[in-house]
Amino acid sequence: MALTQFTQTISPQQPATDKRGYDYDLVIVGGGIVGLTLAAALKDSGLNILLIEAKVTSASVAKGQAYAVHLLSALIYQGIGVWDKIVPHIAKYRHVRLSDADYPDVVEFDAADIGRNSPELGYVAEHQALLQPLQEFVQKCPNVNYLCPAEVVNTQHQPDIVAIDIKISEQIYTVRSKLLVAADGSRSPIRQAAGIKTHGWKYWQSCIVAFVKPEKPHNDTAYERFWPSGPFAILPLPGNRCRIVWTAPHEEAKALCALDDEQFLAELSRRYGDHMGKLELLGDRFVFQVQLMQSDRYVLPRLALVGDAAHNCHPVGGQGLNLGIRDAAALAQVIQTAHKKGEDIGKIQVLKRYERWRKLENLTILGFTDLLDRMFSNQILPLVAVRRLGLWLMQRVPVLKVFALKLMIGLKGRSPQLAQRF
Ligand SMILES: Cc1cc2nc3c(=O)[nH]c(=O)nc-3n(C[C@H](O)[C@H](O)[C@H](O)COP(=O)(O)OP(=O)(O)OC[C@H]3O[C@@H](n4cnc5c(N)ncnc54)[C@H](O)[C@@H]3O)c2cc1C
Incomplete structure (x- = not known):
């Protein structure tokens, strides 16, 4: 297990920082689905990565959650090479039926509406069906050191590196990295420590x-x-x-x-x-x-936020995790490309490319889910009329139906290269 490897190279008395002044190119905090996806997407990057997860593996796997997994997320996992291990354990859905309470007009979406070869419109996966294959995949990546259970307790940003204090069995170890990625969930201690403000509301x-x-x-x-x-x-x-x-x-x-x-x-x-x-x-x-939450910034010098650490949305349409998977694929592409060109991956100029790509796209989905929830969760007569007209039109005007469908399953935004291999 990576822990042995880790403690051999770094101890509090003898920091392992090498001549370059850092131990890792990239440290990812949070081994949830998004953090694991980022590490897995960087398997061929040549970057030296440390992935840190606080919860023991059995506790992470036992989370009783299930997610709608969109086609774009499936394509990303195919691009990474882990999909074959996921797909036997999840369900496919071929149809989606959208309706307003007991109003008889139902909008029906089928795979044929998006004109792809796939007979599926999407998938539904329980937490462990995604997490476990990703954990196993990452443990086999020679460039990823997977440290679990271990908790990041402090970070210190310096111009050329980030110093990260990690607690393992009551001992504190410090590592230095060119870039820190917070994939540490909606409360993100890393985001808070960096002073990044958030906007939004509780429903x-x-x-x-x-x-x-x-x-x-x-x-x-x-x-x-x-x-x-x-x-x-x-x-x-x-x-x-x-x-x-x-x-x-x-x-x-x-x-x-x-x-x-x-x-x-x-x-x-x-x-x-x-x-x-x-x-x-x-x-x-x-x-x-x-x-609903959107971070003011997704990046600072030597820091990037992904997944729930960067944004949260209403569960309508099953968007949250899918946005995080797309963040991970986009950030992987940006830093891998920069690294190949010899750029410093922690520089704000590099990280801004990721922010420009993802922030607006995520905001559009956050807004769309909010609109859906507010439009439908009420009995105000003019709104009832408008939404029923909307559903009626959607069922009869294919262009509208296809637009709404593609927006909700991620096929309207910029697609990462990983997803374009298929
Ligand atoms: C009711 C409900 C239904 C949902 N349904 C869907 C759906 O159908 N489809 C969908 O796409 N999304 C859905 N979502 C959203 C989805 O659950 C989240 O977007 C997703 O789980 C976020 O994943 P993440 O990896 O970013 O964060 P998390 O899963 O929160 O992972 C963060 C990880 O970081 C670790 N961590 C935190 N701090 C530290 C630290 N200091 N050191 C080390 N490790 C640390 C934690 O232990 C954790 O494992 C739903 C959400 C809710 C509430």
Whole structure:
């Protein structure tokens, strides 16, 4: 395991900093899906990388989350070479059905709408189905030192390097790097320590997530149904299971979660509908806070933010992780290209290329998810009329439908080279 390798080269008494004045070209803080994706995307870069994750591997893998994985994310993983290990454990969806509560007009999206050869529109993956193959992949990359569990407790920015203090079993070790990447999640201690401001708000809604097993087949179909209390998504999973992502105002969400299983199932079935027959609840249900957040900056000299450390959005449309995967692919491309040209990868001029690429694209999606949530989570009559007209038009005007679909699955923005190999 990388820890042995790490402690052999660096100890508090004898820092391993070599003649160049740094130990690593790049230190990534956070071995969640986004941090791992960045390390994996840089496997052939020639950069010497340290990836640090605070949680033990078993705890990270056990996170009971599931995600809609967009086609562009799948292409990025194909480009990296890890997709073959992911795809056997995840579900594909071939259809998406979008509707406004019980209003009968339904917008139906199929893979044929985007004119690609793929019979799939996207995928749904449980956390471990993505995390585990990525961890295994990164552990085999000779240029990546994967340090876990270890926690970054302090960083100090100097003109030519960043000094990073890492706590391992109560000992503090210091390493020096040309570039520090924060992939440390929405609270990002690294972002906060760097004094980067954020903008945004907490939603009046929380999100309940649960797994169910329906009586009838889910037919590889994902549903997004907008109720006045908030969006309600059904995502297909392997083994004819489904993931529920149910947004409701805080008090309602709390009350729903406090119900016993039978009452909860009765409430759930009212939103779910009876098209898949009887539902069986699998495991516990959880409530998540929902927020929109955009960092003022994605980069500073010798620092870049990726994934939830840089932005958070409403779960409608399953965007958050997909934006982070695209950040990782974009940053990998920018620094790999700069490194090949002999540029210093920690220089702000280099890092700004990443910020220009990703910040506006992410903001567009953040805005779109916010608009969707606000437009649909209410009963104001003129808005009800506008959104129903919108759905009616979307179903009948192919150009509109294809535009909305491509925007939501990442095919409208600039595509990283990794995704263009396929
Ligand atoms: C209810 C809900 C449903 C969602 N559904 C979807 C969906 O369908 N599709 C989608 O794309 N997105 C979805 N998202 C969003 C998605 O969960 C996040 O965007 C994604 O998990 C962020 O990944 P990340 O790697 O950036 O951060 P994280 O997963 O938070 O990883 C950060 C890592 O950094 C580590 N860390 C933190 N600080 C330190 C430190 N000092 N030292 C070392 N390690 C550290 C942590 O231990 C953690 O492992 C959803 C979110 C919610 C709340």
